[in-house]
Amino acid sequence: MTTTDPSTRNGVDTATLFATLDAVKAAPEAARFQFRASNEWLSGTHSRSTIDGFFGVGEDRQHARTFHFDADHPAILVGHDNGPTPVEFVLHALATCLTAGLANIAAARGIRLTAVTSTVTGDIDLNGILGLNPAVRNGYEKITVRFTVKGDAPAEKLRALVEQSRARSAVYDILTAQVPVAIEVTTD
């Protein structure tokens, strides 16, 4: 990556990153965020979500643009493949969370990255969600992430970036620990 601003490394504005950390240290309430998605059922297993607003640093905010994402089941799972399955979006969320953290941590540590790629696989036995075997869970039995990380640092320092990103990853925590989920229903 070519940069002209010495405070930018790996595309991370490290001066702003450290200023943000200092600001939150001074006012911890600024770090209370609420993220949101709204969804509309279209037909069968096909639905569409909209992501635009969130709350953070004391006020409601908007993304630079409104994002829309479809999800569906493939034909073999009685859908029409208008989008990935919901569980594939979970793998995407994990990959992107770990990768964003890795780039930030590398920038903070003065390591220039040249390439970061990953593949994430999730093994699932659909006997669970199909209700055919009560001993089988509904969700993934296991998830495996395989990173390839290249940059201007010894292998051990590059591996340590992944480990620190894991230790500070929101999505890794969401998947490996338990999140309370409340569901409310209105019918009129």
Added chain:
Amino acid sequence: MTTTDPSTRNGVDTATLFATLDAVKAAPEAARFQFRASNEWLSGTHSRSTIDGFFGVGEDRQHARTFHFDADHPAILVGHDNGPTPVEFVLHALATCLTAGLANIAAARGIRLTAVTSTVTGDIDLNGILGLNPAVRNGYEKITVRFTVKGDAPAEKLRALVEQSRARSAVYDILTAQVPVAIEVTTD
């Protein structure tokens, strides 16, 4: 929803749905799936995932098309807002999973749905991922799903659809129970 095929309800081909259940009952191994996403870091907190192939019913398969999704942080979190945050994709995954299940279950129960919408919110204290307070977890503290379900059935039967979808949701299980996540790193 207008249909000409009496076996299709809510856009769900119920004949195929029941045939699929029977096929998996006869050959439980067919239900072993592996879903996959690959990801490439672009710059800063911006990366892009590709979702195309998966394994299921005994062989590797392809989606009808290749899907690409970007994730990033918004400017206030030192990114460039090239996509939603990873944690917003988690909310999308939950909404779409519960909604797909709801439509399938309604079809199986002979209930015609007319509208299903939902909003999902996730509360997170970024003091966790910023490493500023070890007592704060990295992930969501809580997630709340608010459904509005309309269809040709009494309110209690519509509510029961949501409850059964929750009880059979892969993503709900992934978020509320623990999934083992293994991370491997290559540096050359």
